[in-house]
Amino acid sequence: MEKEKTDKKDHILDVAERVFAELGYDGASTRMISGEAGVNMAMLNYYFGSKEGVFLAIFDRRITTFQTVLLSIGNDETMNSWEKLDKYLDSYIDKVVTNNCFHIMLNREISKSKKNELTDQITDIMMKNVKIFQDIIAEGIKKGDFNKDADQQLLVATIFGTKNYIVNTPHISSKVIGYDVLDADNQDKLLKPRFKTYMKKLLKAYLQN
Amino acid sequence: MEKEKTDKKDHILDVAERVFAELGYDGASTRMISGEAGVNMAMLNYYFGSKEGVFLAIFDRRITTFQTVLLSIGNDETMNSWEKLDKYLDSYIDKVVTNNCFHIMLNREISKSKKNELTDQITDIMMKNVKIFQDIIAEGIKKGDFNKDADQQLLVATIFGTKNYIVNTPHISSKVIGYDVLDADNQDKLLKPRFKTYMKKLLKAYLQN
DNA sequence: TTAAATTAATCAATCGTTTGATTAATTTTG
DNA sequence: CAAAATTAATCAAACGATTGATTAATTTAA
Structure with a gap:
C-alpha cells in the first residue's frame, strides 16, 4: 500500500480526461468514468464533489x-x-x-x-x-x-x-x-x-x- | 394556418439547429427543442423518427x-x-x-x-x-x-x-x-x-x- | 367520413447524486 | 504498548429527476 490517495485521484482524472474527450462532457456518464477507472461511482463525488468538479479538477x-x-x-x-x-x-x-x-x-x-x-x-x-x-x-x-x-x-x-x-x-x-x-x-x-x-x-x- | 407542414418541419429544424449548437447533441434535450419550437414533443418523433433523426435532418x-x-x-x-x-x-x-x-x-x-x-x-x-x-x-x-x-x-x-x-x-x-x-x-x-x-x-x- | 396531425399521459432506461453501512487506517487515551 | 476512539476510504443500493420514446385519445383538415 505504497501509493497514496493522490495517485488514485490522478488515475481517475486520467480516465475521466480520456472519456470526456471521447464522448463530450454530457455524453460521458459518471458511471462510465468510474467503471473504466475501476473505482466505485461514489468516489467521484467523494473526491471531487460532483461531475463538474471532476471536469474542473482536470x-x-x-x-x-x-x-x-x-x-x-x-x-x-x-x-x-x-x-x-x-x-x-x-x-x-x-x-x-x-x-x-x-x-x-x-x-x-x-x-x-x-x-x-x-x-x-x-x-x-x-x-x-x-x-x-x-x-x-x-x-x-x-x-x-x-x-x-x-x-x-x-x-x-x-x-x-x-x-x-x-x-x-x-x-x-x-x-x-x-x-x-x-x-x-x-x-x-x-x-x-x-x-x-x-x-x-x-x-x-x-x-x- | 397558411403554412404547410414543411414550414413547421423547417421551423423545428431551425430551432433544433440553434439548440444543438448552444448545448451540444447530448446536452440538448428533445423537450427543450420541442418547447422552444412551440410544438408537442411527440412531433419530433412523428416527423423525424428520433432525436438522431432530427440531427440528420438538419x-x-x-x-x-x-x-x-x-x-x-x-x-x-x-x-x-x-x-x-x-x-x-x-x-x-x-x-x-x-x-x-x-x-x-x-x-x-x-x-x-x-x-x-x-x-x-x-x-x-x-x-x-x-x-x-x-x-x-x-x-x-x-x-x-x-x-x-x-x-x-x-x-x-x-x-x-x-x-x-x-x-x-x-x-x-x-x-x-x-x-x-x-x-x-x-x-x-x-x-x-x-x-x-x-x-x-x-x-x-x-x-x- | 377518413386520414393526417396533434395532444396529454405514460413508459422503461439512465442520469448525477446521496445514503447508510462497512472496512481500513490513524490518532488518542489509559 | 494496547485498547478505544476517531477519521478516511470504499461499497452496494437507492434516490428523485430527466432522458428519448411510445401510446392512445383527440382534433383538424380534406
Whole structure:
C-alpha cells in the first residue's frame, strides 16, 4: 500500500480526461468514468464533489505547469522576435499534440455558444495562451521585425485554429494528412516536425517585410 | 394556418439547429427543442423518427445546396488557380460565417475521438469540402501557379482551422478580434471582408513562388 | 367520413447524486 | 504498548429527476 490517495485521484482524472474527450462532457456518464477507472461511482463525488468538479479538477492539474513555459519564452530578453516565435511554436506544438485529450475536451466545451460558468473559466484559461502569443507578435511589429500591416488578431485564429483542426478533429485530419494523427509514433516522428516546419514557414511568409 | 407542414418541419429544424449548437447533441434535450419550437414533443418523433433523426435532418437540409456552389468554382475552366482560390474563399467564408450554428454543431460532434455512425457521416460530408479545396491547390501547383514546395495538406488545416476558430469558439474569438463575432451586423460589415482579405493575403504569401 | 396531425399521459432506461453501512487506517487515551 | 476512539476510504443500493420514446385519445383538415 505504497501509493497514496493522490495517485488514485490522478488515475481517475486520467480516465475521466480520456472519456470526456471521447464522448463530450454530457455524453460521458459518471458511471462510465468510474467503471473504466475501476473505482466505485461514489468516489467521484467523494473526491471531487460532483461531475463538474471532476471536469474542473482536470483543468487545475493541467494549466498550472502549462503556461509557465510559454511565458518564460515571451519574457526572454536574449531572443529576437523571430527566435521567440520559433521557440513558442516548438513548445506549444509539442505540448498540445501530446496532451490532446485535454485540449479536445477544452475546445468542445468552449464551442457552446450559450455562456455559463464553465465557458467563462475556459475562456480565461485559453486567453492566457493567446495573450503570450499576441505579445510576441506585437513586439515584433513594434520593433520592425514583422510586417506592420499584418493582422495579428486573425493570425491568432490561424495558429490556434490550425492546431485545433489537426488535434481536435482527428478523423478528418488523419484523412487529410495521410496517417493516423492519434498514433503516438506518428505524432513524434512525422506530425510534430512537419507541423513545426509548416507553421514557421507560413508565419514567415506572412510576417516578413 | 397558411403554412404547410414543411414550414413547421423547417421551423423545428431551425430551432433544433440553434439548440444543438448552444448545448451540444447530448446536452440538448428533445423537450427543450420541442418547447422552444412551440410544438408537442411527440412531433419530433412523428416527423423525424428520433432525436438522431432530427440531427440528420438538419444535415440533409444544409449539405444539398452547400457544395454545389463550391464545386462549380472548382470546375470552372475560365479561371486560373489564383482566381479560383479567391472565389472559393469568398463563397466559403460567406457561407460558414452566416450559417454558423450548423458548422458549430458539425464540428463538436466530429471532435469526439470515439468513432460512431454519426462521425462517419460527418467525416464524409466535410471531406467533400476539403476535396474541392485540395483540387484547386493541387491544380495550381501542377500548373506552376503555386509554390510546389507548399504543404497542401496542412494548408487545408489552416484554412478550415482558422475558420473554425473564429466561428466555433465565439467567446474566444470575440475577445481576440475585438467585437462580437456572433452579431449579424458585425459579421457582414466587419468580419467577412476582413477575414477574406486576411485569408487571401496569407495564402498568397505562402503559395507564391 | 377518413386520414393526417396533434395532444396529454405514460413508459422503461439512465442520469448525477446521496445514503447508510462497512472496512481500513490513524490518532488518542489509559 | 494496547485498547478505544476517531477519521478516511470504499461499497452496494437507492434516490428523485430527466432522458428519448411510445401510446392512445383527440382534433383538424380534406
